Amino acid sequence: MEFKDLELVDLEELLLVFNTSFSDYVVPFHLSLEQLELKIALEKIDMNLSVGVFEFDKLQGFILQARKEENGKHIVYNAGTGINPEYRGKGLVRKMYDFILPVLKEKNADVLTLEVIERNDPAIRAYENLGFKITRKLLCFSGIIELKEKNTAVSIEEMDNFQWKVFQSFWDITPSWQNSNAILTDREKRYKILGAYKDQQLVGYAVYNPIARKVSQIAVDKNYRRQGIGTELFRIIEKLTGGQSVSVNNVDDTSENTAVFLEKGVGLKNWLSQFEMKKEI
Structure with a gap:
């Protein structure tokens, strides 16, 4: 397996993995290519700060990330993490973070942040094991x-x-x-x-x-x-x-x-x- 940023990723390939990853999510959802492009634009996702896991040059998982400066801190936001079902259970989220963290530190990132559905206990435990802590509850x-x-x-x-x-x-x-x-x-x-x-x-x-x-x-x-x-x-x-x-x-x-x-x-x-x-x- 190979880990690299998503600067050169084909958006249609990313879309396929995105939709496959979230098809059995706690709240399943599906994006069109136009909706994915809109998400990237509105959330200011930076493909150079985003990371993917590839096998035989085929994308199997990703973390989409964006960055902003607020109150003197450089904050990096996880705008979506997805892994193809057959590649789960291999610790790929941790490995993707291990790959991208040195890049983020080089760019003076101070804080990583994300949102996770309240009843998604496996994801919450996984992020807590990576050192994330719950800071507040958000209602939709x-x-x-x-x-x-x-x-x-x-x-x-x-x-x-x-x-x-x-x-x-x-x-x-x-x-x-x-x-x-x-x-x-x-x-x-x-x-x-x-x-x-x-x-x-x-x-x-x-x-x-x-x-x-x-x-x-x-x-x-x-x-x-x-x-x-x-x-x-x-x-x-x-x-x-x-x-x-x-x-x-x-x-x-x-x-x-x-x-x-x-x-x-x-x-x-x-x-x-x-x-x-x-x-x-």
Whole structure:
């Protein structure tokens, strides 16, 4: 077997292994080539930092990785690990990490992070054996938006760019990797940035991906909560979805008010929970 980065990998070959690997996953799913390309673009996956295991020049397993700098630390995110079923039980995930860790250290990486489904006990144990530790629980919501009362005192306007300094002042929790500022930045044209205004003051916002029908971020000024502002943001998102299902992934479970709002106020269901895990290197 040979281990090497994925710089020259054929995406159709990667797609085949990806879909085979996740066909019997805890939550099975299947990507098209277009969806894989979108995942690589949106999550800023770096094929030079990603690693594959090959036998007879044929890809049998992979770890897709991306990198960002945040608060002075270089963080590397595992955006997906997959092994063809017949190659499992051979310690290939550990061997792929053993191969790529020196490369990451050369690039001054400080932290490895990933998400794993809460009930995927074998994967959790495997990552713990590699030195990862659970840092928080993340909730995933999806469903058809169902709203009630309308607040006519709030106006929603599309914004041209991210106003991170103001947005972050509304936060109670830090977004996960896929929804973080560093990942969304430079991808503004892929998103709808919605600002909520009351008396011409920005009091809330939402970042929505119309292609994936995902809400990446939503927050309301602490002084203006429980006034229907989040509801009005979702009212516009509802129009943008055309009545189709929408998702809000990786909500920190310590934000109980957000979870209650998404379930009781918006009508979404918490269909999946994940653990965020990290390893210092």
